[in-house]
Amino acid sequence: MTLPRIVVVGGGAGGLELVTQLGRKLGKRKRAEIVLVDRNPTHIWKPLLHEVATGVLDSGLDEVSYQGHSKTHGYHFRRGTLSDLDREARRLTLAPIIDSDETLILPSRTLEYDYLVLSLGSVSNDFGTPGVASHCHFLDSPQQAEAFRHAMLNTFLRYSDPERRLHPNLVVGIVGAGATGVELAAELYDASNMLHSYGFTSLNSGQLDVHLIEAAPQILPALPKRISKAVHRELEKLGVHIHVDTRVTRADEHGFLTADGTRIETDLNVWAAGIRAPAFLSDLGLSTERNHQIKVKRTLQSIDDERIFAFGDCAACPQSDGKLVPPRAQAAHQQASRLYRNLCATLESKPLKDFAFRDRGSLISLAHFEAVGSLMRGASARSLFIEGRIAKVFYASLYRMHQYAIHGAVKTGMTVVVDGINRYLRPKMKLH
Numbered sequence: 001m002t003l004p005r006i007v008v009v010g011g012g013a014g015g016l017e018l019v020t021q022l023g024r025k026l027g028k029r030k031r032a033e034i035v036l037v038d039r040n041p042t043h044i045w046k047p048l049l050h051e052v053a054t055g056v057l058d059s060g061l062d063e064v065s066y067q068g069h070s071k072t073h074g075y076h077f078r079r080g081t082l083s084d085l086d087r088e089a090r091r092l093t094l095a096p097i098i099d100s101d102e103t104l105i106l107p108s109r110t111l112e113y114d115y116l117v118l119s120l121g122s123v124s125n126d127f128g129t130p131g132v133a134s135h136c137h138f139l140d141s142p143q144q145a146e147a148f149r150h151a152m153l154n155t156f157l158r159y160s161d162p163e164r165r166l167h168p169n170l171v172v173g174i175v176g177a178g179a180t181g182v183e184l185a186a187e188l189y190d191a192s193n194m195l196h197s198y199g200f201t202s203l204n205s206g207q208l209d210v211h212l213i214e215a216a217p218q219i220l221p222a223l224p225k226r227i228s229k230a231v232h233r234e235l236e237k238l239g240v241h242i243h244v245d246t247r248v249t250r251a252d253e254h255g256f257l258t259a260d261g262t263r264i265e266t267d268l269n270v271w272a273a274g275i276r277a278p279a280f281l282s283d284l285g286l287s288t289e290r291n292h293q294i295k296v297k298r299t300l301q302s303i304d305d306e307r308i309f310a311f312g313d314c315a316a317c318p319q320s321d322g323k324l325v326p327p328r329a330q331a332a333h334q335q336a337s338r339l340y341r342n343l344c345a346t347l348e349s350k351p352l353k354d355f356a357f358r359d360r361g362s363l364i365s366l367a368h369f370e371a372v373g374s375l376m377r378g379a380s381a382r383s384l385f386i387e388g389r390i391a392k393v394f395y396a397s398l399y400r401m402h403q404y405a406i407h408g409a410v411k412t413g414m415t416v417v418v419d420g421i422n423r424y425l426r427p428k429m430k431l432h
Contacts, residue, residue: 003033006343007092007113009082011038011066013045014312014332015119017405019075021340027074032347034075035111037094038066041079044142045402046121047329050184052145054152054191055430056367059142061422064406073406078111082120085284087305090114115307115343118294120281122313122327124176125274125291131251132175136271139180148270149430155267156192156201166254166267169209173256173266175248176273177214178222182231183365184270185210189238190367194429210240211264213256215247215273222326223362226385230372231364238369248273275327277314289316293324298354300339309343311335317355325357329398333405334358363395371395 006026008019019036026032042063044052051057070077080094090113097106123140126132137148152172159170172188174181189205196204212219212235219235219242220228235242247259255265277292286304287295293316295303300317302308311317312332317325325331335355342352361383363373371391374383386394403412 004114005033006115007035008117009037010119011036011043012121013402014336016043018336018340020073020406023074036075037078037080039081049139049145050180050187053139053148054187055149058430118310119312120278120314122275122277124271125276132271135251135253136269138271156195159203160201169207171209171266172268173211173264174270175213177212177219181272185212185240186366212240213243213246217245227372234366234370299352300355311339330360331357365395
């Protein structure tokens with residue numbers, strides 16, 4: 001008897017949590033074959049990429065090998081990039097894998113499925129702004145975060161020589177004051193202090209200028225105003241130059257031009273404004289939104305094909321009030337749990353249930369300086385504002401919850417102990 005094959009494309013937080021649950025329940029019990037496809041060999045939790053970008057987090061210590069994880073949790077891993085979908089034949093085509101020196105590692109391959117899940121996340125949206133793609137760093141992947149880290153270290157090193165400075169202070173411009181932009185701005189001040197303490201550079205945080213540029217009237221426009229105002233206040237204490245109601249119209253190697261004609265000179269450019277689903281999703285023959293999100297029913301099935309599911313940032317899932325589920329990590333986590341149950345129900349020929357998003361609140365970490373957020377009070381939808389040490393504890397617990405979902409209690413507990421030991425044994429940031 002041939003086992004039904006469930007293929008999940010995309011090993012981000014939601015995708016990895018889903019295949020872990022499916023592998024434990026179905027794969028290990030030989031009730032289904034579970035396959036994860038991802039272009040990268042390892043996983044790192046995307047909300048941590050701003051820490052990878054500044055070196056505060058060593059990705060080599062926190063990344064999860066898909067190959068090793070799959071062996072333990074009952075699923076199979078195939079490295080590759082989705083390039084085509086044949087819905088009639090229920091077949092995926094994976095693009096060739098080519099090394100950095102243009103050497104072919106694996107040719108194009110096909111993979112058949114009985115049920116397909118697309119969990120491809122999102123990328124930054126440059127809105128076609130001239131110069132952004134060529135002259136800005138993005139933080140959508142570990143590779144991009146590492147590229148920024150190397151550029152940051154080289155720029156700090158260059159500024160140690162006064163004759164090679166372009167400006168009196170080192171200037172970083174960040175476009176987009178969502179969670180990524182805000183948290184990166186704070187991390188940069190923390191990183192500059194650590195680089196100075198290690199003797200890597202003569203600069204300290206007083207010689208760093210960070211410009212945070214946001215087109216909306218407030219930073220963190222998707223979050224409650226109380227959180228936005230509290231974070232705004234803390235960033236200004238650090239020295240961040242905040243520009244709201246400011247739209248960037250052009251980027252170049254040395255700065256940004258805004259809609260009102262203002263020029264902001266920089267040494268490093270980061271684009272963290274807006275998100276969209278990967279553009280190739282609109283070429284797969286499925287109905288998508290303008291931002292390339294796949295249109296799904298509330299059961300997370302594609303509106304075109306009941307055997308294809310999509311969730312997370314790449315899916316446009318309606319709520320009961322008609323609004324779409326927001327593209328947030330907690331939404332992907334909740335959808336992974338619902339989709340796990342719906343896929344199990346599908347195999348048992350039981351009816352599927354609709355996904356209902358429950359907002360658990362929002363938390364923003366400003367490096368070691370502060371944390372601010374709100375927690376939702378159950379069904380009343382009233383939020384509890386928190387900040388300081390308790391907010392830091394809750395923020396740290398979000399990552400531990402993700403680790404628990406993919407590793408279980410024992411390994412997560414051991415990881416917490418090892419992380420604590422590493423704080424004493426290793427430098428506080430990656431310096432190479």
